[in-house]
Structure formats: structure tokens, C-alpha cells
Amino acid sequence: MQKLKIAIQKSGRLNEDSLNLLKDCGISIDNGKDQLKADARNFPLEVFYLRNGDIPQYLKDGVVDCAIIGENVLVEKGQDISMKERLGFSTCRVSIAVPKESEYSNSGDLNGKRIATSYPETVKTYLKKNNIEADIHIINGSVEIAPNIGLADAICDIVSSGSTLFKNNLKEVEVLMKSEAVLAVSPSITSEISTILDKLQFRIASVLKGKNSRYVLLNAPNEKLEEITQILPGMKSPTILPLAEEGWSSIHSVVDQDKFWDIIDQLKEAGAQGILVCPIEKMVL
Ligand SMILES: Nc1ncnc2c1ncn2[C@@H]1O[C@H](COP(=O)(O)OP(=O)(O)OP(=O)(O)O)[C@@H](O)[C@H]1O
Numbered sequence: 001m002q003k004l005k006i007a008i009q010k011s012g013r014l015n016e017d018s019l020n021l022l023k024d025c026g027i028s029i030d031n032g033k034d035q036l037k038a039d040a041r042n043f044p045l046e047v048f049y050l051r052n053g054d055i056p057q058y059l060k061d062g063v064v065d066c067a068i069i070g071e072n073v074l075v076e077k078g079q080d081i082s083m084k085e086r087l088g089f090s091t092c093r094v095s096i097a098v099p100k101e102s103e104y105s106n107s108g109d110l111n112g113k114r115i116a117t118s119y120p121e122t123v124k125t126y127l128k129k130n131n132i133e134a135d136i137h138i139i140n141g142s143v144e145i146a147p148n149i150g151l152a153d154a155i156c157d158i159v160s161s162g163s164t165l166f167k168n169n170l171k172e173v174e175v176l177m178k179s180e181a182v183l184a185v186s187p188s189i190t191s192e193i194s195t196i197l198d199k200l201q202f203r204i205a206s207v208l209k210g211k212n213s214r215y216v217l218l219n220a221p222n223e224k225l226e227e228i229t230q231i232l233p234g235m236k237s238p239t240i241l242p243l244a245e246e247g248w249s250s251i252h253s254v255v256d257q258d259k260f261w262d263i264i265d266q267l268k269e270a271g272a273q274g275i276l277v278c279p280i281e282k283m284v285l
């Protein structure tokens with residue numbers, strides 16, 4: 001039987017969340033860590049443990065059919081590779097930073113400067129788009145040190161909390177892109193393997209939708225049902241069940257995590273009582 005080959009990062013920031021996502025999709029993988037390749041026990045899947053930065057080339061060459069990879073690496077090295085799904089973890093941005101004390105008013109100030117980065121293509125595209133002439137110095141790690149040792153005037157690297165920039169006396173001045181982990185697909189995937197990928201993607205979407213939603217249960221007097229139903233959209237429409245106490249009902253519904261607190265405030269105002277909120281493991285749409 002054919003198997004879908006998926007690449008995930010061998011070690012680093014994406015590794016654990018990628019493995020957890022596969023696990024949440026009900027896929028158990030034999031062994032792991034020290035192997036470069038492992039089979040899933042209950043899904044036609046072969047997992048390849050690779051370096052994040054190498055994955056775009058493996059996708060291009062068709063060595064793997066899909067991958068969980070940082071979007072920033074895909075933009076840097078894999079323009080012809082398509083993205084199937086945003087996965088919501090490893091969120092960060094790719095930014096230009098300059099020494100805190102340097103005067104910087106706009107991107108034109110980068111003209112004639114030396115920019116150290118591990119993402120030369122991303123920087124090149126940005127400079128071209130903004131008509132800026134600058135020198136790019138490629139460094140593979142500890143990029144933030146470059147201005148302090150006189151190697152560059154600016155850097156372009158990943159920023160998340162901003163603490164690495166802070167520790168190196170740098171300030172973020174331009175955000176080139178926002179990034180998160182994504183599911184990427186090889187341009188040479190076959191239609192047979194695509195069918196397996198669709199199944200995996202369906203599971204991933206169910207897991208992510210569940211993570212981003214909450215199941216809400218509440219009690220309300222019957223005369224408030226209409227008002228409360230308007231506040232709670234639900235998947236189709238809310239479930240309403242009579243309570244043992246005459247004139248009262250229990251309402252069940254699903255709400256987006258983002259809108260959750262606003263909705264709770266509105267529900268309370270409308271007379272809802274005994275509001276319970278539960279996590280959702282998976283949401284199959
Ligand atoms: N500080 C951070 N906060 C959040 N996400 C990050 C952070 N640093 C990197 N990332 C994201 O995680 C991905 C992997 O980063 P990590 O530092 O583990 O590996 P890498 O240096 O890109 O790769 P390799 O596996 O090739 O050694 C990055 O491409 C980026 O998308």
C-alpha cells in the first residue's frame with residue numbers, strides 16, 4: 001500500500017508541536033527521535049525527520065510529499081511549493097532591526113547599509129520592492145550579534161518575544177513577514193498520494209477547529225431563549241433542552257475562542273446562568 005511521506009523538523013522549535021499535532025490526529029508513530037525515518041502504526045504515513053532549512057529542497061525534489069515547516073523558510077527557499085494549511089504554532093515574524101541608538105525613520109535609511117541575515121532571498125525581495133540598495137551578509141546563526149562586532153549595520157532575523165533583540169541592544173524597525181508553522185506540499189505529489197494527504201488535512205482541520213472553539217452550556221429562563229439564541233450562533237443552531245425546573249431551559253452551543261469572552265459578557269447580560277465552558281477535542285465539519 002502507498003504511503004504519504006511527511007517531513008517534520010528533526011529537532012528544534014517545530015519538532016514537538018509537529019509530533020503533537022500528528023498525535024492529536026490519532027496517528028501513532030513508531031519510535032522517533034534517533035531515527036531519520038519512522039512509520040505510523042495506524043495511518044499510511046512515513047515520517048522523515050529533517051532540518052527545517054533543508055525541507056523545501058526535499059519537497060521540490062519529491063523526496064517527501066508534504067511537510068510541517070516554518071512559513072518563513074518556505075518563503076525564503078520554496079516559492080514554487082504550495083501551502084495547504086496554517087497550523088497556528090511557532091508564530092513569529094521576520095524583521096529588520098538596527099542598533100537602538102541609531103537614527104532610523106524609514107526603510108530608505110537602509111540604503112548603502114550592510115544587512116546580516118540567514119534569510120537573503122526574503123531580504124533581497126524586500127529591498128527590491130522598496131528600491132533600496134544594500135549589501136547582504138549571509139550568516140547562519142547568532143545573527144543578532146553582527147552589529148555589535150562591526151559586521152553589519154542592520155540585521156534581518158526571526159523575532160518572537162523580542163528578547164534576543166533587547167539583549168543585543170537592537171530595535172525592530174521593519175516587519176518583512178509574519179510566519180507560523182504550515183503544512184506544505186510537494187509540487188510532484190501524485191493523485192493517489194493526494195488522497196491520503198486530503199485525509200490527513202481533514203484530520204488536522206478538525207483538530208485545529210476544535211482547539212479554536214469552546215463548547216458552552218448554560219441555563220436560561222424560557223422568555224430569554226430567543227435573545228440568547230441570537231448571541232450564540234453554534235455550528236448549526238444551538239441545542240435547547242428543557243430543565244426539570246418549569247420555565248427554564250439548558251442551551252448548548254459552540255463559540256470561537258477569540259470571541260468567547262465578549263459572548264460570555266453578552267450572555268450574562270441577557271440573563272444566562274450556570275455557564276459552563278468545555279474544551280473540544282475535535283470538531284468534524
Ligand atoms: N523564537 C521563535 N519563536 C517562535 N517561532 C520561531 C522562533 N524561532 C524560529 N521560529 C520558527 O520555527 C522554525 C524553526 O526554527 P528553529 O530555530 O528550530 O530551526 P531552524 O534554525 O530554522 O532550522 P533547522 O532545523 O534547519 O536547524 C523557524 O523557521 C520559524 O518559523
Ligand SMILES: O=P(O)(O)OC[C@H]1O[C@H](OP(=O)(O)OP(=O)(O)O)[C@H](O)[C@@H]1O
Binds near residue numbers: 013142144157160163
Ligand atoms: O524574539 P525572541 O523570542 O528572542 O526569539 C528570536 C530568536 O529565536 C530564534 O533563535 P533560536 O532560539 O531558535 O536559536 P537559533 O539561532 O539557534 O536557531 C531567532 O533566530 C532569534 O534569535
Ligand SMILES: [Mg+2]
Ligand atoms: Mg532558530
